[in-house]
Amino acid sequence: MNDQNAARACGIDFGTSNSTVGWLRPGQDSMLALEDGKITLPSVVFFNYEEDYARFGRAALAEYMEGYEGRLMRSLKSLLGSSLIDSQTEVQGKALSFRYLLKLFIQELKLRAEAGAGRDFEQVVLGRPVYFVDDNPQADKLAEDTLADIARQVGFKEISFQLEPIAAAFDYESNIQKEELVLIVDIGGGTSDFTLIRLSPERRGHDERRGDILATGGVHVGGTDFDRQLSLHGVMPQFGFKTRLRNNAEMPSSQYFNLATWHTINFAYTRKAWMDLQDVHRDAAEPQKLDRLFKLIQERAGHWLAMEVEAAKIALSDQDSHRILLDPIEKGLSCELGRLDFEDSIAGLLDRVRATVGKLLADAGLKADAVDTVFFTGGSSGVPALRAGVRALLPNAHHVEGNLFGSIGSGLAIEAKKRYG
Incomplete structure (x- = not known):
């Protein structure tokens, strides 16, 4: 692509899920x-241990589902700002740092973008959540610095950041016909981010937009948290979660939380985890459920089950119930999940989202009826109970659904053009 009017820089939305x-x-x-x-x-x-290479994206998921021997890793963004970022994991007998795994994926993202554009990129605007880490500015700064350092390692020479909900706002603004006060609701895989911003056809030509941003906010709640709650409340009881030991103590829960959380699934496969489970199996009041847990771990089927739970969550946006078939673990075993049960399981998370929106309005000094439009983006913004909660807070606002997966990247591209030409 030799078009002289094309932007020098790209915008990257490195997401928890996509x-x-x-x-x-x-x-x-x-x-x-x-x-x-x-x-x-x-x-x-x-x-892929059999072929000795790394696969990415849909191809990675396909090879895992086809049964190739190997190690699957997902939700790598969740490592940013966590204590795990300086840890290592074993891949085919080698200790690999989590920083290296992040670099591997972002390097692949850059290479694919350059192949699609037919040119190299040295400048980038990276999207970031309002908070990588809630209530910990030092950890939040470390997360951004880590991402910037990785971007430099893969070949970017000029690096800057924009908040993801503000990027989504710029994407929405590119198509509006009149001034609007807009609440951006970006519910991603790992975080929920919000901004209240004035948008208009006239304002979109301005380079300086700080005066248009009335408030920003965020909370570390996202689609992977919804997955975890649905798994723990709806599926893991089939594997012994919340069952009792013979002394009436509750089954230890750490392995269930590991298996229900995308970026910790592999921790359930360690030798120590296996030995701990064997110790409690002898005292289990319902040993047949523990046998299913053993089978799940022996088959290293944690990611398979997590994908089934994620698919159920998506199905429950349109259906009242969804059945997960668990035949790979035990013939004839299944799990019926209902939308109301799912909504009950995530009620506490939705309360935190609503509280964040309420605080945003208070920070901006606005009443709910001042907001003209609510713009939804992010792959997890389609959960009906979440939308209903926002609608209850802002009953008079017009609701718009953006490109759930592309609005942020498009807005970052607009920002990249402004910053780097």
Whole structure:
């Protein structure tokens, strides 16, 4: 692509579940195709032990599901700002740092973007949540610094950041016809982020927009948290979660939490975890459920089960119930999940989201009826109970659904053009 009017820089939305890259060029879609003609690359790495290579995205998930021997890793973004970022994990007998795994994925993202654009990128605007870590500015700064350092390692020379909900606002603004006061609701895989911002056709030409941003806020609640709650409340009881030992104590819960949380599933496969389970099996009041847990771990089927739970969560946005078939663990075993049960399981998380929106309005000194539009983006913003909660807070606002996976990347591309030409 030799168009002299194309932007020098790209925008990268490195997401917990999916990642995108945006690049402005005249007369073309701003989103670059990253895999099989699609704009999203699932944030997944699979180390195929049989073929001795790393796969990414949908190809990684496909090889894992086809039964290749290997190691699957997902939700790598969740490591940023956590104590795990300086830890290592074993892959085919080698100790690999989590920083290296993040670098491996972001390098692949850059290479695919450059292949799609037909040119190299040295400048980038990276999206970031309002808070990588809640109530810990030092850990939050460390998370951003870690991501910037990795971006430099993969070849970016000029690096800057924009808050993800503000990027989504710029994408929405590119198509509006009049001034609006907009609440951006970005519910991603790992975080929920919000901004109250004044948008208009006239304002979108301005480089300086700080005066238009009335408030920003965020909370570390996202789609992977919804998955975890649905798994723990709806599925893991089949594997012994919340059952009793013979002394009436409750089964230790750590392995269930590991298996229900995308970025800790592999911790359930360690030798220590296996020995701990064997110790409690002797005292289990319902040993047949522990046998299922043993089978799940022996088969290293934790990611398979997590994908089934995620699919159930998505199905429950449109259906009242969804059945997960657990035949790979035990023939004839299944689990019926209901939407109301799912909503009950995430009620505490939704309370935190609503509280964050309420605080945002208070911080901006606004009443609810001042907001003209609510713009939803992010792959987890389709949960009906979440939308109903926001609607109850802002009953008079017009609701708009953006590109759930592309709005942030598109807005980052707009920002990249402004910053770097």
